[in-house]
Amino acid sequence: MNALLEDGTIDQETAVEQFLRMDRLPHIWCPGCGIGTAMRSTIEALLEMNIPQEDLAVVSGIGCTARTAGYLKLDSFHTTHGRAIPFATGLKLANPKLNVFVFSGDGDLFAIGGNHLIHAARRNMDIKVICVNNFIYGMTGGQVGCTTPTHSKTSTSPYGNYEPPFNLPFLAAAAGAVYVARWTTYHVRQIKRSVQEAFSKRGFCFVEVISPCPTVYGSRNGFPTGLDMMKYFKANSQTLAGADPRDVGIELGGKIKVGKFVDAERPTFQNMLSEMWGDIGLQENRMVEAE
């Protein structure tokens, strides 16, 4: 399976397949679901960056999105609900040469795992977080969550959600993320670019991908198919590069502000450590073959 064609160009499909566990397909996602789109844009970003595949590791929590870890042909860890970030933190600290990224859902990262996210951002831990926000708990059948727009109907808000949602870019930025961007699954090229920018930076980088979940969110809220939701994304997305993250909250049926909102520099956890101790010798301490 060589992606390099005779004319020197790259066969994109074959290249993408090198990043996939083809023996695990077909995947579990519903028709019209946006998770696959977010995954593909991520793969394309990584492909172009030419990071050796063995230097990449993906960690996920639990949920439809979190199943991505099981499809990526990388060292991949499907952990417990909400705990991808602390697991990734340990992995990264133990092997600093790994490019560790987290790929998980909004409920996983911001509800049950919200505390870990803000602390990893505060520490500026050198991990990249890609969050697929479908406004709902997909895997458990469509319950209201911390990203569900007010008034949305879900299986546990049958009369409409009476809570306000988190504004994820604002939260990540306030907690200290050095890179914050948001796109929808309509913006495949932009997702790719943001993932690349995130991977080129040191520190805690956050990319939100707003994504259709026709099965349990769209169907109850006026977007019965993935296509309906994509049309909504196309018609209502407003690119506002550099917008103040506090202004990018989402309302049901309203505009979706997308773009790169934060791109800053600040010492990472790793920088702070090596400033004090020089290059931490973990590499040399890593276990060698048993004698």
Next chain:
Amino acid sequence: MSKERGVLTGEHFVNGDWACAEGALAAGCRFFAGYPITPATEIAERMSKRLPEVGGVFIQMEDEIASMSAILGGSWGGVKSMTSTSGPGFSLMMENFGLGLMTETPCVVVNVQRGGPSTGLPTLVGQADMMQARWGSHGDYEVIALAPQSPQECFDLTIEAFNLSETFRMPVLVMSDEVVGHMTEKVTIPRLADIRLVERRKPTVPKESYKPFQPTEDLVPEMCNAGEGYFIHVTGLTHNEKGYPVITAEAQEKLVRRLVDKVRVNVDRIIKLEERFVDDADVIVVSYGISARTAKSAVAMARAKGLRVGFLRLITAWPFPEKQILELAHRVEAFVVPEINFGQMAREVERCAAGHALTVPVTHAGGDIHHPEKVLSVIESTLKLRVKRQVPALSAQ
């Protein structure tokens, strides 16, 4: 060089928590993630001071859930990893402790037990997490838990815990307690060359055919680290040898049975006991951790009075020495089990004695240790029962 600095060879007058940290370092632990909690905080404090000196990383996480998750990540990153806590934090760790068991991730968790339930007695001793250690995470599994009775054993058994965790590819518990953690005694740290260390068994097959959950002869799979090009998948879902999720009763039977058997078939390699005066004993006192020390004094007092009392200390609390207890149950009249709870391990003794000997728990709600006199009085009243000798008399009636 950093390996040598990890071992503070010599004699020290230190507490159990300190010794626990030094044991971890001597075992090669180079990653610690934890959250402060009395009476385990001193372990984290010691690790925060020492790890940077030996090229390791200390991180104080936002809670114990994160700490447990982080050490699993650290272990897959190829570094021996540890966390320490006490009751409330132990409760928070349980879900991800289970993830460690399911994904066969070596690491060490120290619980310096205090009085519970809930916030209970933050500064005072308890031993009431012994069943939580065994069953605290959901699902069915076996665990390995060691119970140190002194600062010296905090050092020795933490090394042993790392060795067992690498040998059997699983998280291993050190079930210390507040008194052992805080008591100061002499601790002898040997030279690095004199410490037996076990490293994880790395894959012996070509990369393409390596399966991270394929058992070897002793049911333990070989383990690669992340970043070595094996492209492994690791999940808490029920999985096949390759690590891929398989959501069927058959896959569950295969995997969970192996995880359980991995410990059960290897019990003789795992279990360590201390036995005294059991050969002629009518009653055996079974205990562990700090309670074993008061129990030992009680046994000595009983012996001084000419009573035939034996002593059995569970250095390994889990897996439980079922065979040994059953065998002894045929020879003695009763077991007396002092522990700082309402009879957790006593139930195991009773279960394993299978009706062949009586089990008498010596209970304590926590906050203090048993007094030898109290244990002695239970020994004496138990001896008076003369359980077995009454049996023929009863049947003759």
